[in-house]
Amino acid sequence: MFEGFEAGLIQVEGAEIFTRHGGAGPPVLLLHGHPRTSATWHRVAPRLVAQGFTVVCPDLRGYGRSRGPAPAADHSAHSKRAVARDLVAVMRTLGHRRFALAGHDRGSYVALRLALDHPEAVARAALLDCIPISEHLSRITATFATRWYHWFFFAQPEIPERVINADPDGWYHGDPLSMGQENHDEWRAAIRNPEVVRAMLEDYRAGLTVDRRHEEEDRAAGVRLRCPALILWSLKDDLEELYGDPLRIWRDWADDVRGHGIDSGHHMAEEAPEALATALTGFFTTEPEDAGPEDAGPEDAGRDPSPP
Template sequence: MRKSWRQSAAGAGAESVEEEAYVFEGFEETQVDVGEASVFVRFGGQGPPVVLLHGHPRTSATWHRVAPQLVGAGHTVICPDLRGYGRSRGPQFTADHAGYSKRAVAADVVAVMRHLGHRRFALVGHDRGGSVALRLTLDHPQTVSRVAFLDCLPLTEHLSRITPEFATQWWHWFFFAQPNIPERVINADPDSWYHGDPATMGPENYDEWRQATRNPDVVRAMLEDYRAGLTIDRRHEERDRAAGTRVTCPALILWSLQDDLEDLYGDPLAIWRRWADEVRGYGIDSGHHVAELAPDALARALTDFLRSELT
């Protein structure tokens, strides 16, 4: 998540959206038991499957303007809540944070897709969901046909570039890593901590997100996501780099021009080429929550990238 993490979801770059019908109308919902976790998932459409992974602190409802467009383009679209987020639940918390590692969450996605009858699929990850998408693609390369990373870099690339600007804008990474204190601060007044605009997010997406952020168990799980990121996830990425493990399927990199990824790091494509063999991408005129703020532009980009899946 970027510097907009505590700001309103409203802002420049938001596409005008007409009055919306029911969120994910025509989609099915189910809860999938994957062993130590239970994953809530929405799915709909027919055709080659594509999985959409949300970021912090959203739920799968963040895709409600994009998913129907991908269905219309001829895809089966699967939108899970990440482990511990929204209506998904994970295991007991442990000192090593392994139960909320990206490796564990990636395995959830593979299990959900097998449950739904899909052994190979395209993958889209935004923000923290992008970290899960990277781990899944590296750990299970045979399952991923194409992958899109939205507003994210590998965690170790962020950590190797810590500057005063990074520390100032992304201080929440290190605050979230502290034991006990973040839970006490956030749960004391979650509505003041997390901000959203129902008109921009869509009222049902907003209500679902607000309910989740008011749940202390969800808040703790989201913090464990960040704690894992600075510890066990970092070590997993470091081992991949040392072993030369790379993303071998085509990769699309998209970033929000009104966010700070390019400002902090320069060309994101140059960084992703350190990790992936076939990279393309560009910036979209949007704030960080691109699926809500620029859904049409994002859907067009994903549809173009996934077009070969339909042939």
């Protein structure tokens, strides 16, 4: 996987983030979801490099080979705000002050928070298989609570750790054929590490508490995405079934919203890498509507050649 990429740990305040990066050109940051690692992008990242991008794929705080602080009572140590700060620091360490961004599943919530908290850093944001956490929680139905029950199970203290760690292979299911053997092996090693399991659960506990509060505070203050937003969703998953057109929801959060469904199951980076890479490439190389002098064009979609 990731032929030609460099990989290693990057120290940030309170955490160390395992990061893969490669290519040359405008920088793109790719954020994975639960329970994956950065390896989930192994079929997409090389395609973006071939299109002329620098691609950065980190493991989120506590996932994979990244490590963060011990969990906090209020779950703030694993909040999307804390993780977003990690990633801004990672990108600056690599020499990128402004960049394009894509996040999937839990990584999409980090991407949203990063774009809201650090608008000067994000040229464009692609948000995959998601609506904001607060929008999910304000629309709870019996169908959502049944299908997405893990959100609420993971929020329980201690119980999910005991259940998952007793049989991680029984709880999580991965197919090496669809995932790719190396990606599968890396993912399987991660889910069998109790420290990683705890951090992944803290991600969900933060989602229902501190992350929800941050989103609601932003809505009350009128904070919106300043950058163009691409919304993509898996047609074989249930986001559209639950909420109709996701773009209608996202227009309450951003002025420049576009997007469409991808013919894929939930893990689109593994199941439909060509379609996803094509959509991301088109978005990252298209001028935003009413582009001003601070907007990044296709030649420099966020790259800042000055040192951090």
